Amino acid sequence: MSTTRSPLPVDAASSIEPLAPPPRIAVRGAGVSFRAPSGEDRPVLSAVNLQVGPGELVSLLGPSGCGKTTLMNLMAGFLRPTVGSVAIDGVPVTGPDPRRVVIFQDYGLFPWRTVLGNVLFALESRGERGTAARAKALHYLQLVGLAEAADQHPHQLSGGMKQRVAIARALAVRPEVLFMDEPFGALDTFTRFHLQDLLLELWERTRLTTVLVTHDVDEALYLSDRVVVLGENPGRIVETIDVALPRPRDRRDPVLHALRDRLLEHLRLAGRWHLRTPEYEI
Ligand SMILES: Nc1ncnc2c1ncn2[C@@H]1O[C@H](COP(=O)(O)OP(=O)(O)OP(=O)(O)O)[C@@H](O)[C@H]1O
Ligand SMILES: [Mg+2]
Numbered sequence: 001m002s003t004t005r006s007p008l009p010v011d012a013a014s015s016i017e018p019l020a021p022p023p024r025i026a027v028r029g030a031g032v033s034f035r036a037p038s039g040e041d042r043p044v045l046s047a048v049n050l051q052v053g054p055g056e057l058v059s060l061l062g063p064s065g066c067g068k069t070t071l072m073n074l075m076a077g078f079l080r081p082t083v084g085s086v087a088i089d090g091v092p093v094t095g096p097d098p099r100r101v102v103i104f105q106d107y108g109l110f111p112w113r114t115v116l117g118n119v120l121f122a123l124e125s126r127g128e129r130g131t132a133a134r135a136k137a138l139h140y141l142q143l144v145g146l147a148e149a150a151d152q153h154p155h156q157l158s159g160g161m162k163q164r165v166a167i168a169r170a171l172a173v174r175p176e177v178l179f180m181d182e183p184f185g186a187l188d189t190f191t192r193f194h195l196q197d198l199l200l201e202l203w204e205r206t207r208l209t210t211v212l213v214t215h216d217v218d219e220a221l222y223l224s225d226r227v228v229v230l231g232e233n234p235g236r237i238v239e240t241i242d243v244a245l246p247r248p249r250d251r252r253d254p255v256l257h258a259l260r261d262r263l264l265e266h267l268r269l270a271g272r273w274h275l276r277t278p279e280y281e282i
Pocket of ligand 2: 068069070181
């Protein structure tokens with residue numbers, strides 16, 4: 001007599017992966033056109049399909065003007081697509097939402113408020129006040145190593161410190177999705193590396209779904225689960241690279257370097273092709 005045997009021992013059933021949750025962000029067939037001064041519609045983004053899963057850290061990488069910020073603005077709800085759709089957890093994105101926060105390159109701090117006051121502002125705008133809000137703001141400043149600068153004003157801080165305040169302010173409101181538009185673009189290499197590590201540490205703790213816009217190939221590879229490469233005219237996704245390396249990563253990892261070569265080729269930044277002798281005399 002034959003018996004049908006399950007391919008799995010009974011107690012292994014509990015270790016079977018559950019069905020994947022639905023994507024947190026879904027951009028489907030999205031296009032954006034802007035009206036040029038001539039009155040013509042100029043396509044800026046075309047046929048963009050992108051899904052970002054819950055807790056994923058995805059970078060948008062591409063040359064200046066290719067539409068990275070436009071795509072981020074679509075997902076953050078600052079802009080509506082001309083065609084196609086954007087949804088978060090299945091709900092169409094129709095405008096900004098307090099569950100999503102954006103960190104910009106220029107920090108966006110209020111100069112007249114102290115460091116603590118800047119973080120408190122975000123909490124106050126969500127109705128949190130008093131000693132509890134103050135304690136929470138201080139907690140997030142502590143997380144980014146700035147508790148001691150709580151009473152200073154932005155003009156007394158370095159660029160890296162200002163961006164740490166912006167990170168504290170963004171995280172204090174416990175968002176579900178974090179968007180960052182070239183947050184470290186204005187910082188020197190040392191500070192950038194330091195803040196990249198800080199961001200990773202915070203991301204590991206919060207597992208926020210994160211979309212990072214960057215020009216920096218190394219930053220994209222060091223931080224991301226996935227690098228989405230955009231081409232220009234019109235902006236569109238030309239390649240997606242999975243970075244299947246555990247964290248923390250070693251910036252000298254040969255796998256990262258191989259991926260870097262691939263990205264540089266793709267972005268036509270490898271070699272000296274762009275330094276071709278111009279047709280005119282110098
Ligand atoms: N509100 C607008 N009206 C008209 N054109 C716009 C508008 N916003 C962006 N554009 C154009 O859309 C294109 C993409 O802009 P976007 O800011 O998304 O590029 P980007 O990839 O973020 O560039 P960068 O890396 O320089 O920040 C650019 O040509 C820009 O001039
Ligand atoms: Mg931009």
